[in-house]
Amino acid sequence: MKSKFLVASAAMVAAAGLLMSSGALASAEVPVEVRVVTFRGEILAQRSVRTGTTTVETSRRATCLGGKPTDDRKRVPGATALGALVDLSRRASRLDPLLLSGAFDFGIGLCGVGSAVATGKQWWALKVNGKLATTGGDTTKLGRGDRVLWYLDRSYEKPMPDELRLSAADSPGRSALRVKVRALTSEGKSSPAGGAKVYLGGRQVGTTDRSGRVSVRVPTGGNGPEALVARLPGHIPSNRVEVENGS
Numbered sequence: 001m002k003s004k005f006l007v008a009s010a011a012m013v014a015a016a017g018l019l020m021s022s023g024a025l026a027s028a029e030v031p032v033e034v035r036v037v038t039f040r041g042e043i044l045a046q047r048s049v050r051t052g053t054t055t056v057e058t059s060r061r062a063t064c065l066g067g068k069p070t071d072d073r074k075r076v077p078g079a080t081a082l083g084a085l086v087d088l089s090r091r092a093s094r095l096d097p098l099l100l101s102g103a104f105d106f107g108i109g110l111c112g113v114g115s116a117v118a119t120g121k122q123w124w125a126l127k128v129n130g131k132l133a134t135t136g137g138d139t140t141k142l143g144r145g146d147r148v149l150w151y152l153d154r155s156y157e158k159p160m161p162d163e164l165r166l167s168a169a170d171s172p173g174r175s176a177l178r179v180k181v182r183a184l185t186s187e188g189k190s191s192p193a194g195g196a197k198v199y200l201g202g203r204q205v206g207t208t209d210r211s212g213r214v215s216v217r218v219p220t221g222g223n224g225p226e227a228l229v230a231r232l233p234g235h236i237p238s239n240r241v242e243v244e245n246g247s
């Protein structure tokens, strides 16, 4: 069924990949969603990209993980979580440059995304489809429609906050969306997120009940798509879901 309000979805990410994969070079690239968030609650970016083999520059200034980092260039083969971030940073200037450590032979470490550089006990964490990856960004391979989160965490000495995941569906016959918010642990275990505030275009439009649900009225006559986002203290803010309010 065609959605009345919803603009973008994971299914559209996958469909975009299918349509574009007819090009000769495109065959090795996969469509994925990448999100970059900090412990200050800033959502630096969220976007669908098509990603594949890339080359990155490592820096001797990338000291966040220790070792002896050097200035170098490294090839990152295949569709990876680091490659997806590189692709996103080329489209969003606030994510540029990436500060990368090549100090370890088992992988490339991420120290900074634009001005968001890990200092002290801060660290950039990588989650794929809600789960903390068990390999570094350059060796974490991605498949079509995977959802990548790079999160600047406050301290590696404290537990990592749960991540919020927002989904929305049309309510048949009503000008409202049924919004559901779930909390995902580092292991990807999911539970309803009650008490999460839901925002549309920055305005609070509801709070989820104990089952993580809330009905959100979508105003008409707006200026085009706006994003739904859920926030809850002590949690990583949710993904954005674009909503059409312009008709």
Ligand code: B12
Pocket (backbone or CB within 6 Å): 065, 066, 067, 104, 106, 107, 108, 109, 110, 111, 123, 124, 125, 126, 127, 132, 133, 134, 135, 136, 137, 139, 156
């Ligand atoms: C402590 C630790 C961390 C700490 C390091 C900070 C600190 N000051 O303690 C933090 C929390 C930051 C961390 C982060 C990550 N880690 Co870690 N980490 C470890 C751990 C448990 C011990 C490392 C250590 O202290 N060794 C002893 C010291 C003396 O040796 P060292 O070589 O100097 O150690 C340094 C490096 O290991 C480096 N480091 C730690 N993790 C990683 C990950 C990557 C990709 C790189 C390049 C470097 C790196 O930081 C250490 C301290 O300076 C190891 C497991 C193990 N037992 O080795 C995993 C381990 C190294 N980490 C791992 C992973 C996957 C990650 C993350 C990618 C997890 C994630 N999903 O986000 C991130 C890195 C993301 C990024 N920014 O690029 C994997 C790497 C596997 C692989 N072959 O790719 C390991 C082996 C755990 C596992 N899965 O088995 N990690």
